[in-house]
Amino acid sequence: EPEVTQTPSHQVTQMGQEVILRCVPISNHLYFYWYRQILGQKVEFLVSFYNNEISEKSEIFDDQFSVERPDGSNFTLKIRSTKLEDSAMYFCASSGPDQPQHFGDGTRLSIL
Amino acid sequence: AQTVTQSQPEMSVQEAETVTLSCTYDTSENNYYLFWYKQPPSRQMILVIRQEAYKQQNATENRFSVNFQKAAKSFSLKISDSQLGDTAMYFCAFMIATDSWGKLQFGAGTQVVVTP
Numbered sequence: 001e002p003e004v005t006q007t008p009s010h011q012v013t014q015m016g017q018e019v020i021l022r023c024v025p026i027s028n029h030l031y032f033y034w035y036r037q038i039l040g041q042k043v044e045f046l047v048s049f050y051n052n053e054i055s056e057k058s059e060i061f062d063d064q065f066s067v068e069r070p071d072g073s074n075f076t077l078k079i080r081s082t083k084l085e086d087s088a089m090y091f092c093a094s095s096g097p098d099q100p101q102h103f104g105d106g107t108r109l110s111i112l
Numbered sequence: 113a114q115t116v117t118q119s120q121p122e123m124s125v126q127e128a129e130t131v132t133l134s135c136t137y138d139t140s141e142n143n144y145y146l147f148w149y150k151q152p153p154s155r156q157m158i159l160v161i162r163q164e165a166y167k168q169q170n171a172t173e174n175r176f177s178v179n180f181q182k183a184a185k186s187f188s189l190k191i192s193d194s195q196l197g198d199t200a201m202y203f204c205a206f207m208i209a210t211d212s213w214g215k216l217q218f219g220a221g222t223q224v225v226v227t228p
Binding site: 033035037041042043044045048056058089091093100101102103105106108 | 145147149154155156157158159162203205214215216217218219220221
């Protein structure tokens with residue numbers, strides 16, 4: 001069964017550094033998402049992306065965050081200047097028309 | 113705005129027994145989807161079951177079934193014949209059906225522990 005692939009599985013970064021989280025969605029999916037889960041808390045929506053543009057974003061997704069689909073397969077989340085509170089599990093998801101969202105295994109981001 | 117409430121932080125069940133997890137939601141929308149996702153200790157997010165609000169028939173997937181009460185805005189998950197591998201955090205989630213790129217809104221989760 002096709003899967004959403006996320007790399008790296010764990011990223012450790014110094015506060016203030018830029019980080020890029022990578023995702024390869026399922027190949028025939030058209031809708032892409034990023035979610036965040038701070039340890040012990042619920043999963044929170046960050047952003048959705050369709051047709052090469054952001055379709056919706058949450059209040060968490062401020063100017064420090066950006067998303068990009070640089071080629072036909074990758075979907076990236078960039079955090080420009082990381083803060084301690086950015087430490088979380090970041091999940092990428094993708095879906096096709098009238099299809100449920102399938103999640104990747106997540107990237108654990110640790111900010112020191 | 114939509115809210116999803118899971119009022120049970122933790123449930124314990126013995127192997128082969130049945131456990132029911134509750135979920136309520138609040139929305140003014142008429143067309144939406146409801147989901148249960150499972151998050152084992154590995155922290156993957158795995159889709160368990162999906163329910164379309166326009167369908168009266170409750171969804172089932174093998175040992176997993178839901179009791180969807182639209183008027184009461186209730187969406188409970190029943191796990192039958194519980195197995196040790198069912199130990200996980202279970203999240204209820206809601207999505208408006210108006211657009212294909214709808215965001216999922218999650219509840220706080222219920223930790224299910226299956227004991228031998």
